[in-house]
Amino acid sequence: MYKISVIGTGYVGLSTGVCLSDMGNQVTCVDIDEEKINTLKNGKSPIYEPGMEDLIHKNTKADRLQFTTNLESAVQNTDIIFIAVGTPSRDDGSADLSFIYEASKTIAKAMNDYKIIVTKSTVPVGTNKEIEDSISQNTDQDFSVVSSPEFLREGSAIYDTMNPDRIVIGYRDEQAGQTIKDLYKDFDTEFVMTTTESSEMIKYASNAFLATKISFINEMANICERVGANVEEVAKGMGLDHRISDKFLNAGIGYGGSCFPKDTKALINKAEEVDYNLKIVKAAEEVNEKQKLIVVDKLKEVLGDLEGKTIGILGLAFKPNTDDIRESPALKIIPKLLEAGANVKAYDPKAMENARKVLPGDVVYCSVSEEVAKGVDAVALLTEWNEFIEIEWKDISIKMNQAIIIDGRNFLDVTYLQEQGFRYICI
Numbered sequence: 001m002y003k004i005s006v007i008g009t010g011y012v013g014l015s016t017g018v019c020l021s022d023m024g025n026q027v028t029c030v031d032i033d034e035e036k037i038n039t040l041k042n043g044k045s046p047i048y049e050p051g052m053e054d055l056i057h058k059n060t061k062a063d064r065l066q067f068t069t070n071l072e073s074a075v076q077n078t079d080i081i082f083i084a085v086g087t088p089s090r091d092d093g094s095a096d097l098s099f100i101y102e103a104s105k106t107i108a109k110a111m112n113d114y115k116i117i118v119t120k121s122t123v124p125v126g127t128n129k130e131i132e133d134s135i136s137q138n139t140d141q142d143f144s145v146v147s148s149p150e151f152l153r154e155g156s157a158i159y160d161t162m163n164p165d166r167i168v169i170g171y172r173d174e175q176a177g178q179t180i181k182d183l184y185k186d187f188d189t190e191f192v193m194t195t196t197e198s199s200e201m202i203k204y205a206s207n208a209f210l211a212t213k214i215s216f217i218n219e220m221a222n223i224c225e226r227v228g229a230n231v232e233e234v235a236k237g238m239g240l241d242h243r244i245s246d247k248f249l250n251a252g253i254g255y256g257g258s259c260f261p262k263d264t265k266a267l268i269n270k271a272e273e274v275d276y277n278l279k280i281v282k283a284a285e286e287v288n289e290k291q292k293l294i295v296v297d298k299l300k301e302v303l304g305d306l307e308g309k310t311i312g313i314l315g316l317a318f319k320p321n322t323d324d325i326r327e328s329p330a331l332k333i334i335p336k337l338l339e340a341g342a343n344v345k346a347y348d349p350k351a352m353e354n355a356r357k358v359l360p361g362d363v364v365y366c367s368v369s370e371e372v373a374k375g376v377d378a379v380a381l382l383t384e385w386n387e388f389i390e391i392e393w394k395d396i397s398i399k400m401n402q403a404i405i406i407d408g409r410n411f412l413d414v415t416y417l418q419e420q421g422f423r424y425i426c427i
């Protein structure tokens with residue numbers, strides 16, 4: 001049993017803290033956001049993540065998990081400190097590391113004996129070394145810094161934390177690296193024991209590769225459309241080759257979320273810093289930006305001028321099973337539709353509260369998906385929530401001005417929809 005504190009209660013911090021406590025460790029989760037900590041103290045999760053609240057209840061009840069805003073006392077009462085604060089994009093694409101350095105400084109000043117500090121946040125190559133330097137400038141205590149990037153996906157954060165494909169541990173101090181490995185000794189997984197620099201690069205290279213894979217299949221989709229091929233069948237045929245694999249070959253309106261857009265930008269920025277032109281990742285990003293707006297182009301193709309037309313949007317989150325809307329394609333598509341003079345009605349099972357805070361005020365939010373269809377000229381599906389499959393499309397078509405569906409995620413059953421009289425357009 002280890003005494004652990006986790007700094008930051010976002011997707012990564014909360015999943016790390018909750019899972020480490022479920023594994024029998026004593027865990028204190030810390031955040032500077034009092035509202036989040038109060039929510040957590042009341043047994044609620046500040047983010048929508050399947051299974052999260054159950055684990056919060058179970059482990060707080062077992063007295064293994066607590067929440068606080070007091071970073072100093074959390075540091076003093078624990079031996080291993082995970083940093084899981086945000087590393088958002090700056091305007092130039094570089095990673096904003098101010099939360100990392102702020103947290104490192106506070107940790108250093110509070111340290112009362114030897115600590116292992118583990119960086120879970122995604123940080124550019126070289127940052128762990130800088131964290132080490134920053135801490136040693138602010139303490140006389142002995143400590144080790146270990147890099148252990150996180151690979152969880154939102155929407156399956158608990159499952160991914162408990163069942164990782166690999167655990168990467170970058171270290172300078174071998175014993176500290178082994179201690180972190182020991183934390184996960186019950187996991188049946190591969191451990192990559194490496195330097196902090198390689199560990200940092202593994203995270204960025206993985207995200208950049210996955211983003212590139214998505215942009216690649218989206219470009220294939222765009223060619224397929226022009227030559228009469230079906231990208232779904234092309235992806236299936238490609239994916240059967242084990243060297244390619246069928247994962248991350250779903251064509252659609254591009255990737256969003258809090259990681260791929262920000263991490264590709266940060267990697268490009270890092271490459272520029274060392275005088276290297278990262279052509280492939282730049283192209284992946286460029287393709288992705290264009291891909292998001294394909295829905296608008298398709299709506300214009302079928303409806304002509306969008307002025308005065310009403311569009312129903314199904315899905316606002318950047319992917320299903322999350323309420324996260326960071327970099328969601330919906331945030332690009334909806335303003336474009338409004339700019340073109342269209343009226344927009346929208347529904348998302350979990351993300352409407354977050355969307356309301358950032359989308360223009362003239363979007364009309366609906367309480368159920370069926371309401372979105374009433375009186376619209378077309379429905380555009382932007383997130384593949386399972387509940388959209390169960391919609392009684394037959395009853396819906398009669399409520400629409402025109403029975404047109406643009407499926408931005410190639411998700412719905414084309415044969416069934418065409419049988420119901422829909423004009424079905426996908427990617």
Ligand SMILES: NC(=O)c1ccc[n+]([C@@H]2O[C@H](COP(=O)([O-])OP(=O)(O)OC[C@H]3O[C@@H](n4cnc5c(N)ncnc54)[C@H](O)[C@@H]3O)[C@@H](O)[C@H]2O)c1
Nearest residue numbers: 008009010011012031032033085086087099103121122150
């Ligand atoms: N979201 C994901 O799916 C995911 C997956 C893998 C890696 N990552 C990486 O993990 C990091 C965290 O991502 P996230 O989405 O969980 O972040 P987030 O932005 O959702 O949450 C970060 C939290 O840290 C808190 N915080 C900031 N400074 C603090 C301080 N000094 N003390 C205590 N709390 C502080 C904030 O209040 C916030 O609640 C990022 O680097 C991200 O790139 C994210």
Ligand SMILES: O=c1ccn([C@@H]2O[C@H](COP(=O)(O)OP(=O)(O)O[C@H]3O[C@H](CO)[C@@H](O)[C@H](O)[C@H]3O)[C@@H](O)[C@H]2O)c(=O)[nH]1
Nearest residue numbers: 150151152153154214248249250254255256257259318319
């Ligand atoms: O075939 C695919 C797969 C995904 N996406 C899109 O790609 C984005 C990202 O999806 P996903 O990777 O499932 O979600 P994230 O939660 O952003 O997770 C990614 O980013 C995290 C943060 O770094 C990493 O930890 C994860 O390993 C990595 O998958 C979403 O908009 C998806 O709609 C596609 O368009 N096509």
